[in-house]
Amino acid sequence: MSFALLGLAPALLRAVDERGYQEPTPIQAAAIPAILGGRDMLGRARTGSGKTAAFALPLLQQQASAHPVARPTTERRGTARRLHTLVLVPTRELALQVGESFRLLARHLAPPLKVVTAFGGVSINPQMMGLRGGADIVVATPGRLLDLIEHNALRLDGVAALVLDEADRLLDLGFADELQRLLALLPARRQSLFFSASFPPAVKALAEAMLNDPVQLDADAPPVPHLAIRQRVIEVDAVRRTQLLRHLAQQHAGQRMLVFVATRYGCELVADKLGRAGIAATALHGDLSQGARTQALAAFKADALQVLVATDVAARGIDIAELPIVLNYDLPRSAVDYLHRIGRTGRAGQDGLAISFVSAESEAHWRLIEKRHGLRLERERIEGFEPAEDAATAAAPTGGIKGRRKSKKDKLREAAAALQPKRTA
Known part of the structure; x- marks a missing residue:
C-alpha cells in the first residue's frame, strides 16, 4: 500500500516522500483513514511504530482543508489564529520531537500552519511571544500548558482535536491532576486520540472518560522486537x-x-x-x-x-x-x-x-x-x-539470616539480666 491510497493531499505526500517514508506502517494504514473520518481513537503503540505520523498527517489534512480561505494567514494580521490541534506529551524531548515532525510534514501546506512547542525547564517568555497571534497546533507538556493559560497566552475553548501521546508516561510522571484541569477547559465536542504503550487501570479510566466510541488499534500486538x-x-x-x-x-x-x-x-x-x-x-x-x-x-x-x-x-x-x-x-x-x-x-x-x-x-x-x-x-x-x-x-545473604539475629530488645534484656545479682543456692 502507498500513502497516496490513504487519501492524503499532494502537499502532504510530497513531505512524506522527503522524509523517506516508503509505505505506511500498520498503525499508519489503519489510523489515517479513521482519523480523517473524524473518529476518536484508542491505540496501543510501541516505539518505532510510526505513531507520530499516524496522527500528524490526518490532523494536518483536516486543518488544511477546513475553510482555507477563512483561516488566518500572515497577511491578515488583525485576526488571531484559533488553536485547532492540541498534543499533550510527558517530556520536553518528546515535545520537541513531535513538534518538529508536525513542522516537517506541514512544510508544503499553503497557507502555512503555525506550530508552537511548549515545555517547562526554560523561560516562559519566549513561548508566550511565540503564541502571539495564536497558533494552529500546540505540542506541550501539561504543567507548562497550564502556566501559559494562566498567563492568558492561549485558550482551549476552540480546540477541535486533542492527542494524548504516551498516556501511560503522563500518569507515571504525576500529571493526573493537570490532565483533569486541562480536560475541563476543552470543548465537549472534539476529536480525541489516545495513544499509550500500556493500559494500567488509571490509563483505562482516563480513556473511558475521554473517548466516544473509539476505533481501537493495537500496533504492539507482536511481543517480539522488530526483526531488524x-x-x-x-x-x-x-x-x-x-x-x-x-x-x-x-x-x-x-x-x-x-x-x-x-x-x-x-x-x-x-x-x-x-x-x-x-x-x-x-x-x-x-x-x-x-x-x-x-x-x-x-x-x-x-x-x-x-x-x-x-x-x-x-x-x-x-x-x-x-x-x-x-x-x-x-x-x-x-x-x-x-x-x-x-x-x-x-x-x-x-x-x-x-x-x-x-x-x-x-x-x-x-x-x-x-x-x-x-x-x-x-x-x-x-x-x-x-x-x-x-x-x-x-x-546469598550478606547481612545474616533473617530471624536469627538478636533484636535490639533482646540485646537490652540480656544486658539488664547481666546486671542483676546472681542467686545463690
Whole structure:
C-alpha cells in the first residue's frame, strides 16, 4: 500500500516522500483513514511504530482543508489564529520531537500552519511571544500548558482535536491532576486520540472518560522486537560493566551507541569514565537544564559524540536516525521499557544491535524480561571479562539470616539480666 491510497493531499505526500517514508506502517494504514473520518481513537503503540505520523498527517489534512480561505494567514494580521490541534506529551524531548515532525510534514501546506512547542525547564517568555497571534497546533507538556493559560497566552475553548501521546508516561510522571484541569477547559465536542504503550487501570479510566466510541488499534500486538534488531546478552560482573562498555565502544569505533543506566549519578559517572578513556561521551538525564539536554542530543545526532549515556528520559519519543547500537548497562525496571529502549535502533528498516549486560544479581530480572516478551537469548561471555560470580553466590545473604539475629530488645534484656545479682543456692 502507498500513502497516496490513504487519501492524503499532494502537499502532504510530497513531505512524506522527503522524509523517506516508503509505505505506511500498520498503525499508519489503519489510523489515517479513521482519523480523517473524524473518529476518536484508542491505540496501543510501541516505539518505532510510526505513531507520530499516524496522527500528524490526518490532523494536518483536516486543518488544511477546513475553510482555507477563512483561516488566518500572515497577511491578515488583525485576526488571531484559533488553536485547532492540541498534543499533550510527558517530556520536553518528546515535545520537541513531535513538534518538529508536525513542522516537517506541514512544510508544503499553503497557507502555512503555525506550530508552537511548549515545555517547562526554560523561560516562559519566549513561548508566550511565540503564541502571539495564536497558533494552529500546540505540542506541550501539561504543567507548562497550564502556566501559559494562566498567563492568558492561549485558550482551549476552540480546540477541535486533542492527542494524548504516551498516556501511560503522563500518569507515571504525576500529571493526573493537570490532565483533569486541562480536560475541563476543552470543548465537549472534539476529536480525541489516545495513544499509550500500556493500559494500567488509571490509563483505562482516563480513556473511558475521554473517548466516544473509539476505533481501537493495537500496533504492539507482536511481543517480539522488530526483526531488524539483533539482540545480544553478555554476562559480566556488575563491577566490570564500565570496563566492558569501554571495550565494546572501542570495538565499535565510529558507530554511535546509546547506553541506558538506572540513575542520574550513574549516568554522569559512566560518561565521565568513558571520557577519561578517550571516548567522546556525555550524559543525558532529568537534572540537566533543557539547554544542556538539547545540546547533548544535537551533538549525538550530528556524530560529534560516539556514546550518549542516558536514563530512561531518552527511552521514549527520541528519534535518532540510523542509530546502530543500544546498550542496556542497567536493565530497565519494567519489562515493557525493554522494547522502548531497544526500539531506538533498527528504525525505518535499518539494521540495529541491542546489547544487554546481565550480572549474577540481575539474572532473575532478565529472565522475567525474556518471559514477558517470549524471548530466549543465548548468554555470551567476552574473553577477559568472564564473570567470577554466579547467581547462587550473588543471592546469598550478606547481612545474616533473617530471624536469627538478636533484636535490639533482646540485646537490652540480656544486658539488664547481666546486671542483676546472681542467686545463690
